[in-house]
Amino acid sequence: MTHPLEPMLRPKSVAVIGASNTPSRIGGRPIHAMKTAGYKGEIYPVNPNYDTIQDLPAYARIQDVPKDVDCAIIAVSAKVAVQTLRDCADHGVKSAVMFTSGFAEQSEEGAKAQREISEIARNSGMRIVGPNCLGVFNISAGWYGTFSNAPGALLLPPGPIGIVSQSGAYGAHVFTVSQLRGVGANYWVTTGNESDVDVAEVIEYYAQNPEVKVILAYAEGMKNADRVCSALEKARDAQKPVIFMKVGKTEAGAAAAASHTASLAGADAVYDALFKQYGVYRAETTEEFVDIAYACQFGKYPKGRKIDLQTISGGVGVQMADASVKYGLEVTPLPVETQKKLKEIIPFAGVNNPVDFTAQALNEPKLMETNIRMTIEEADFDSHIVYLAGVPASPFTRDACLQIFTNIRQEYPDEVMMMSLIGPKEVVSPYEDLKIPCYEDPSLTVRAMAALNYFGEVFARGRPDAPPKLPSGALPAPTEPVAEHEAKKILGSIGIPVTREELVQSADEAVKVWQDIGGAVVMKIASPDILHKTEIGGVLLKLNSEEEVAEGYATLMERAKKAKPDAKIDGVIVAEMVSGGVETVMGVVCDPVFGPAVMFGLGGVFVEVLKDVTFRLAPFGVDEAYRMIDEIQGRVMLDGVRGAPAADLKALAEALSRLSVFAAENADTIETIDVNPFIVLSDGAVAVDALIVPKGSSK
16 A cells, blocks of 8 residues: 555554554654564664663664654644654654644644644644544554553454544544454554544544454544545445444534524534545434444345345334334335245244244254245245344354354355344354344344445445536626526526516516416515515415406515615516425535535425434535435425326426536535425426525625
């Protein structure tokens, strides 16, 4: 590999500045750990107070080290740490791991010193992790650039997992828990204050490193959107699962009062969009974080959602079936002929799916093997879960059970299988050697299989479609507030269908437009200063006579002047009344880190009360838009209910994609966009109302 982090994560020589002769001290722990682990490179302790440290020659200054140094550990006080880094840079040290705290996390003075650290990294090319970090390690290399107790928690040989965490303490916690869970890590990086190296760059390194197959990442926040997206894309292209624990919130880059989109974009909506877009699995708890990594390290991913559930307990079979539905897996019945054969073998068995082979398996374990073989051979399942409780651990069935699964794995090496069982490590390990992950809880087994299915789908589809190009006549986003009719004119120019309408300045003009439309109309006040027209009674519906239209014009003008006397009034919009279809909402909000994100959801009560919406970072193609549509809870409404025709999903997906491209191309101008409602008809779709809020103009 040729990556800028290589000298930090696979160093051939290490200097420990602030080295201690006492193995328990911060400056002594890395030396002790490396010597114990058999690190093959050179170790140079640096401390002017000693001639030798832990039986190694010591040096007074980094400048006194006679050979090249790949990585320096900085374990000195904050007051001398910055100068120490300068000395390292001047001496040609390639990277540094900075334990020292007392920087941006503590004071403005510390923040200023941290900016100096960033400048040193930029100017010298020396890569720096930290300050205020717990360090890094690479188990297979015996390299421990850390003062954590993680090396003492090592229970497993080096495995395919790479861990990166902004938090040092949590990073150490995850490593310890993962070891206990049977997750084989090798690389471990804590980034601390991220003066230079951040979580995204470590993900990129893992994505390119053939030793790493699964990536575990923890972060409170991200600063460099381009680097994050690039790193996650590289991991997806390399078919390496990224399991992310993201905590904290991102502030939407617009006032919530300005639009529905902004008010719904709080908390983690933008990070959810990022993770969905790049095929990242977001874990909510440490247990889930580690559980999913455990499943992924076996490297087998289902090709579809059809799951086979085999059980020794009918009740647990129901639990697993419920969990499968919850996590989006398909509990497809076995073929009728296969059910008949299974019934002949075990008359009391449940043979649909789940398959309950009952306690008869205790008397004749071979029946279980027959069951599983028949299911694999005669049914078209993508994955299999077998619940056996304590059967594999029982002295009466232990050997027979293991032999059965050894036979099955030898004959069907590519089948994706998991087991739910209860037993000590010595019982579980042989099944893990067969590449069969094992869980105690049957429902969590299903959750893990669903995660594998998620990654299988992500890897199978590869890179998403390219975003479309906007029409040559596309108008730019406004730099000043605009009324609804102007906003819809802009959207129409980018290929989003809008209602037939005209702006009028008199009752007579309103009547003429109504006559031209030839049916019921909607009348709305048009003003860049009145964003929420319904709040002042500025919208009138179903007007369908000369008298109603003329009176409607007068009513709207009167209400607008009374509610907002100083507002600029452009006139009244007379628009066709759209009936039928499904009301949806599209919008854009600009995140301070990731830029514009597009929102989609069902309109009406669904968006206002249930907040049934999803987001994606702009721009994206039509295929990503379809995935957005499929994510909302009320998705079934678009298929047609109570005799209504199905909505035109193609028109909806194309509109979402075009809106995303428009948002991306006008990212410096747009604060928020609302298209609400966007009515999806059985043939086509139409924007009924629209709001575009330029940056710096929130009302």
